[in-house]
Amino acid sequence: MPRTYRHDKPRLRIDGQTRTYIAADDRGLAYGDGIFRTMAVDNGRIMARDFQFARLAHDCAALDIRGPSAAWLDDEFGQLIETGEAGVAKITVTRGSGGRGYTPPVPASPRVIVAFTPGRTAPPDPLALDIATTCLACQPLFAGVKHLNRLEQVWARREAASRARPDLAMTDTEGRLVATTMRNLVLMDTAGVWHTPSLARCGVAGATRARLMHAAEQAGRPVVEVDIQAASVGEFCAAIACNSVSGATAISRIARHRFEHSPAMARRAAAWLAATA
Amino acid sequence: MPRTYRHDKPRLRIDGQTRTYIAADDRGLAYGDGIFRTMAVDNGRIMARDFQFARLAHDCAALDIRGPSAAWLDDEFGQLIETGEAGVAKITVTRGSGGRGYTPPVPASPRVIVAFTPGRTAPPDPLALDIATTCLACQPLFAGVKHLNRLEQVWARREAASRARPDLAMTDTEGRLVATTMRNLVLMDTAGVWHTPSLARCGVAGATRARLMHAAEQAGRPVVEVDIQAASVGEFCAAIACNSVSGATAISRIARHRFEHSPAMARRAAAWLAATA
CATH class of the missing domain: 3.30.470.10 (Aminotransferase class 4, branched-chain amino acid transferase, N-terminal domain)
Known part of the structure; x- marks a missing residue:
């Protein structure tokens, strides 16, 4: 029993x-x-x-x-x-x-x-992301580490709740896109290359992000870690958000820029994640 | 009993x-x-x-x-x-x-x-302060607040221990002097005016700093909150560090700049603190 x-x-x-x-x-x-x-x-x-x-x-x-x-x-x-x-x-x-x-x-x-x-619940899919006014401080010393100093995320989640949004995109204090309040981001350009924000200054390097990067590398299509100004999201045609609890989720838009090809990108990510589970 | x-x-x-x-x-x-x-x-x-x-x-x-x-x-x-x-x-x-x-x-x-x-122990007096390589991130949202996100201070105290120093001066990631690993800073210029680093971007606004600012204001000699580049400490002739456990302590030097009049400044600070205890 x-x-x-x-x-x-x-x-x-x-x-x-x-x-x-x-x-x-x-x-x-x-x-x-x-x-x-x-x-x-x-x-x-x-x-x-x-x-x-x-x-x-x-x-x-x-x-x-x-x-x-x-x-x-x-x-x-x-x-x-x-x-x-x-x-x-x-x-x-x-x-x-x-x-x-x-x-x-x-x-x-x-x-x-x-x-x-x-128990687990499915995330909203696709995610429409406004950009949070709560910014992430640049602190290279602890960047990428999922440490217990998480007041910024608490504040960003409060902001999401007060705006009745399931999640928000976050930039660092210098305007670079970093992540969402609880997920990593991967964006695809029009040539089909996947990019993910560099976490050299802030942000959490999630295990699901690591799995996607590993699978992409194995497939000969490595994900490029790069600085992406929030104002430049228009250069991408697809985007996903990922974390370990809910996997990869298609993003329909960040701020006012809509992504057309996110569902296909999310399907590819889900296949890669299934292969590394 | x-x-x-x-x-x-x-x-x-x-x-x-x-x-x-x-x-x-x-x-x-x-x-x-x-x-x-x-x-x-x-x-x-x-x-x-x-x-x-x-x-x-x-x-x-x-x-x-x-x-x-x-x-x-x-x-x-x-x-x-x-x-x-x-x-x-x-x-x-x-x-x-x-x-x-x-x-x-x-x-x-x-x-x-x-x-x-x-039990309480007296701090080293005067304090000779090297500058920590551990920097403080700029995060205006929580600047001044003594919250529980204190990994930077933990890291700076580790650095002090590894360098066998009782305390270290700390700058933000943009080179501005902010505080020590556990104390606020007040510096006096050659005209006798007291300055303290602005805590608009990072740092903890201590109660002892507040008491000194209050007493100085009452005495008609308000402390000026200002941005001080670490490279500019040579413009000051005296400096003290303060916290609530050990009060005001004279600083003999920050990096290679020596302060001649710190003991007199510390005595003035101690008198002001005694009057606001």
């Missing part, structure tokens, strides 16, 4: 134990000193596990935090997810508890929170 | 109860969606309580979080701090627990953590 859980509530394990509380002196809470990943679960399996765990390891290394092993994470999720379930998994790794002040403890004892929330 | 506590461990109260754990779905942990203040306690009293609570209220408002009342905070600290004690108090206010995703819950139930750590 399967265990029963209250639906929609996340099931949590913290440092290898079933818990819902963490020590109040955690540095993730105090300073956002940690990282996280969010992943789709289908049929009881984490989708694209290898890409996800590779990004997790990359981000832990970027903050010099000792991350959990893939085998340990597999065990943890094995305790949380029933055979055949679908939902959303999340891993948070913080530098652990610390004393007063910004200086990290040495050695640190990292804290790992794994969570699973049953 | 006074209660006894293990020394140096913070004493904590969370949402009005004696606790050391918080719910793992707290948005302060997930996204740094919250603010904090750190305060000196002398003789059982929070120093400059009114300035501190005013800055706390300002920062809560900046993130649209309903903050605790001053009377409630007084009660909470009354439970934590014994008559006559000295140490460091801290207040953290987060947006409380939330579900999956960046969008803040509406309505939110903010969480308040108050902490008191007995």
Whole structure:
């Protein structure tokens, strides 16, 4: 007989134990000193596990935090997810508890929170994206890393809610297109070449973006990482947004520019994602 | 008979109860969606309580979080701090627990953590400041607010530790002097006018900085908020660094520029701070 859980509530394990509380002196809470990943679960399996765990390891290394092993994470999720379930998994790794002040403890004892929330909903498709007035700051030090300093995304999601939009495109403070409030962007030019905003200054390098870039590379059609001024989106004829929970979604427009060929691009992306799941 | 506590461990109260754990779905942990203040306690009293609570209220408002009342905070600290004690108090206010995703819950139930750590140590005096290679990103949206997104300060403190320096001066990514890793800066020019870096793009507007500006204003010698390129520190003849835990500290040099009159400036600052404690 399967265990029963209250639906929609996340099931949590913290440092290898079933818990819902963490020590109040955690540095993730105090300073956002940690990282996280969010992943789709289908049929009881984490989708694209290898890409996800590779990004997790990359981000832990970027903050010099000792991350959990893939085998340990597999065990943890094995305790949380029933055979055949679908939902959303999340891993948070913080530098652990610390004393007063910004200086990290040495050695640190990292804290790992794994969570699973049953159920998933499909995103709006296609996405029509206005551009958020909330901009992303340029900070090359942590660019690409999915760390816990996410006030900009919180603000952008508030803006989306107040404008009754499912998502918004975001630029950095210098007008370059970076991402949406929760998704990476890939745009196709009229020659069929795929481009994605460089994440050298800000933004989160998602695992789904990495999967698309990997598949495109394998197909001999590498995605070009490039600076794209928001005012230049008219140079592209198709665009998709992607994240790990909802995959690739066609974009019907960014600001006032409409993309004609996004559904075909989204189908190609979905095929590549299916091949790397 | 006074209660006894293990020394140096913070004493904590969370949402009005004696606790050391918080719910793992707290948005302060997930996204740094919250603010904090750190305060000196002398003789059982929070120093400059009114300035501190005013800055706390300002920062809560900046993130649209309903903050605790001053009377409630007084009660909470009354439970934590014994008559006559000295140490460091801290207040953290987060947006409380939330579900999956960046969008803040509406309505939110903010969480308040108050902490008191007995004991205080004097800072090095004077401070000799090299300039950190860790720069502050320009993000006007949250500039001045002491929010929980503090990875830059964590990185800068790591840098200070690795260079065996007690503190470092920090610039923004465009070369403007902003603060130290944990203190605000005030510099005096040869005409005796005090200047402090504008915090319109980044940095934390500390309560001690506010107290100095208030006292200077009252004395008819207002502090000028201004952009100061790090390369221009040679235009100043004195400098101090200040925070709420250690007050005003003379700066002997920033990078290679030495300040001759910093001790006198620090004495003036200390007198002004004593008058606003």
